[in-house]
Each structure stands twice: as C-alpha cells, then as structure tokens.
Amino acid sequence: MAKERKSAISPKRHEDYPEWYQQVVKNADLAESSPVRGCMVIKPWGYALWENIRTELDIMFKATGHVNAYFPLFIPLSYLQKEADHVDGFAKECAVVTHHRLEADADGKLVPAGELEEPLVVRPTSETIIGETYSKWVQSYRDLPILINQWANVVRWEMRPRIFLRTTEFLWQEGHTVHETKDEAWDETVKMLEVYKTFAEEYMAMPVITGEKTTEERFPGAENTLCIEAMMQDRKALQAGTSHFLGQNFAKSADIAFQNREGQRVHAWTTSWGVSTRLIGGMIMTHGDDDGFIVPPRLAPKHIVILPIIRDDKDAETVLSYCEKLKIELEDVNFNRVPVRVELDNRDLNAGEKGWSWVKKGAPIRLEIGMRDIESDSVFMGRRDQQGKSGMPRAQFVADVAGILGEIQDNLFKKALAYREEHTKNIDDLSKFADFFTPENPEKPETHGGFALSHWCTNPNCENKINADLSVTIRCIPSSSDNEEQGKCIVCGEKSPQRVIFAKAY
C-alpha cells in the first residue's frame, strides 16, 4: 500500500548519519545523556549488553591465564608525572581532585574546603598506579609473569563527547601484565589483540582489521600499539580495541625490577590492553538499520521476545499460559553454551507499538502468539535480520531456534564484511585519494570514502600532511602477511614497504 516503507528511525542513515545514530541510541533504550556533561546514563537494555560483553570477554581472559583485581580510582598526581610521554598524552584530559570536604559559606553555599597536599587525578587509565603497585610485588623472576585484568570506569575530559563512542566517563577493562622477557611481553601483546579480534568477529559480528599504530597514533608511553579497526556504515573507522607493548618504559618509571636467573637486577617488560563501552557504539553503527538497532544474538540481552496477541479478553488466559509454556520450553534450549534468553512481553500496550519497540531495540527474534497460532500449534516469527514475518510449527521452531540464532549471527557478520570490502580500495594516486575522501557537498557531507589501502613511506610528515589536508589518518599498518608488496608513498613518492589503511576516524 505505502509507496515507501515507513522506517522506525528518522532520519534514515543516508539522510543524516550522526543524528540517526543518536536516535537509535534513544529509541533502542540503550542510554541517555545525563545532567553531567559528557556522561551518560546506561539504561537496562544497554547495560545488559555490556554485561554480556563483559561475561564473554572475561571467559576469554581467564582462558588465557588472566585473573581479575581492582586498583584505586584516584592516582596521586606525582605518579602520572613519572612517564614523560604518558603525561603529554593525558595531562589535557584529566579530572583533578583538589579538596576533600565541603563547607557552607556565608551565603549557605557549599564550597570546597580541606585542600589536599597532593592533588589526586581521576584515572584516565591505570598504568601508573598499577605500575607502582607491581613494583612492590616483583622481586624475583619467580614472581613473573603477572597477568591481571581489571573491570573499571575511567575518566577522560574530552572536548567533544559522543554517547558510547567518546564519553567523559566510560566503562572498560584494562589488562596490565608484567613479563620477564621482551619476547614474552610481545607475545602477550599479540595474543590479546587476537582475543579482541576473535571477540569482535565472533561475538559482535563486527569484522576488524588488525595491525599496528603509527608513531603518531600510538598510546603515550608505549613502544608499540596494536589495534583492531572496524568500518562503520558511514565508512569511517572505529578503533575498537588496543593492545600496547610498553617495553620497559613503565617498568623503568615505576621501577618494576627483579633479579633474573643470572642474579642480575633488571627491569621487567609490561603490556596493557583495553576495550570499552565504545564497543556498543561500534555494534550500533555496524549493524543498525533504519528501523533501529540489531543486536548480534550472541550478545543479545534477550534472544527471543514473545508478544502475546490477545484480541478478546476471554482468550487472555489461554494465550498467556501457552506463552509461558513456550518460554519455559525455549529456555531449555542452549545457544552458544547458555540457555536461550526469552522475554515474555505482556505489557498492556497496543500490539503494534509493543512489537516496534522490540524492533528498535534490535531483539533478534520476535514471536507473535495469538489464538490462531495456538490452534495450529505454531509460532509467528519475525527475524530482525530480515523483513516480514512467517509462521512455522512450534515444535520445529523449538528444535531450530539455536540454528536460527546462529544464522542471524552469521548473516550480520557477512553483511558487515561485504560492506567493508565493498568500500576498501587500493589507491595509488594522490588526486584519486583526495577525491575518495572529499564529500560532494561539503555543507552537508554525505556518506563517502571508506578505507584506502595506500602506500606510505613511514615518514610522519607525510602522515601529518594527509591529516591536515583531508582529515584522514592512518588507522593501522595491517598485520596480514599478504600486504607486503613494495611501492611508492602516496604523498612523497619515496619507497614504501607496504600499504597502510587510511580513513576518517571516530
């Protein structure tokens, strides 16, 4: 009937991508902005998603030998000062606690009192305080390795916050490990990057490119930063996780040293690695469509939502008890090692409105159950990765449900991968490169560009020129071995050892 299908989210992606993103966050009931600038309230649907991310990653961390611990929120200012590059990198975005008491002034207003002798910094990341702690723990090579992760919040006073993508306070995990040798620390750095890649691709259904950062983009204080980068639907890159090889920099500044097997006192080698609630933003922008969010089944707070359709009050009990039974039956099935998560939505709402609320939230499967279905012992299913709805025998659905969820998971990944490949180009000519990254209408930039695989001579000047001219940065030097052809730098024409990924970034 309708000429163009009405979409649940307005504007659509192609009309105004940043606004679409904000609307999805809101309509999917994931989070909202708070009275505190740059800080968000994560709502139950969004937080459940984070809990699932945490649960699955935690299993992977434990499986690779790590344990969890917890370190303080506050860092003495002097600690942060010990690593010079680290200071430069974070000093501009630190929240500082200078007082520890409030007193009423003459007008009855509360004012800070009780000035601290040494200000405390709210952790922007915990290398320094953890390093100081580790220095006491490490005496002998027998104390190594230390393989610890912490789940925490951190604060970075960013100039321009974006919900989930760059908030002032965010939730994350940070792994901090100490090793006896350089090789072992490097292996750890690589291993955790692989964990992130596996998680991103198999759980978030978000294809990522692994590689290393250029000097310019490196973590302050790191010798090398490895990263996973994903392409969003506006073709910008999102750094989704980083794993840092810290060399002996932090070990030296915090004096993490031990007696080695030869009896000499030497500094240890450390790593750190983290992912944050930014991953949620990544999933929204990877999978979301014009009807809202689409949650990858493996991380979905609810896999299946049952929507009872009651047309006549006298049928209410029949329908609801059938739905209850179906729910129990489905919860007996396992998907990805855990029981299928089922929500029976019996809120007293208009059926259409109720159904759409779950579409916008991105629940993988919706089941509409009314007298018609009960009489034919079937279910009426809507899949979030497909349009339309269809009926199928109840028993068949129960038998197939894990397979259907797996299929949705696979479809999301394949679709995202195809999108990325479609918009990744080898470019060897600077003017073509510029065209690729220049919007047709600068007033209202449309979705354009993508990942450009181009040669780079490794000189930071060339990298900076591209950034200054086009706001394009080197996202990573890909680690895949099929990328070792030599060529000429896209900027200066000098010899280049390999192609790197250029893109606009979040």
Place this chain on the structure above:
RNA sequence: CGGGGUGUAGCGCAGCCUGGUAGCGCGCUUCGUUCGGGACGAAGAGGUCCUGGGUUCAAUUCCCAGCACCCCGACCA
C-alpha cells in the same frame, strides 16, 4: 580558549520585536472503541517562564550582569 546560538510542563517547541503573570505537539492518567505494521475519540493531571539586579502601576517579554547547555573551530592514546 576563540566564533555563533539557546535556556518556557517529562521531552520537543511557540509566545517576547509591539510588557497586562502562559500555549502547541508528543508523552502521562482515566473511560470507551480498537488491537497480528506503530490506532482513534472524550475528559484530565502537570509550569519558581535559568538566576540575580534594574526600568515600570505591571516583566516570560525591555536593559545589565551572572550561570548552564548546544553547535562550529582548536583538541580527541
């Protein structure tokens, strides 16, 4: 820190120029008709008009100051 803008009901806004102490849409409550693609009608509830000062018989409206937030830039491992 520069440049611009906005503060009025839970949310989004109008009213202000041309002062007379408030209105619209959504949401919310109740009732009825609806309900498998987002409903409709009726009746309701809900406001220190950002704060302080000034002008005035009278300020949401005009003037001054302050605060907060938003957008653009700078900045963003």
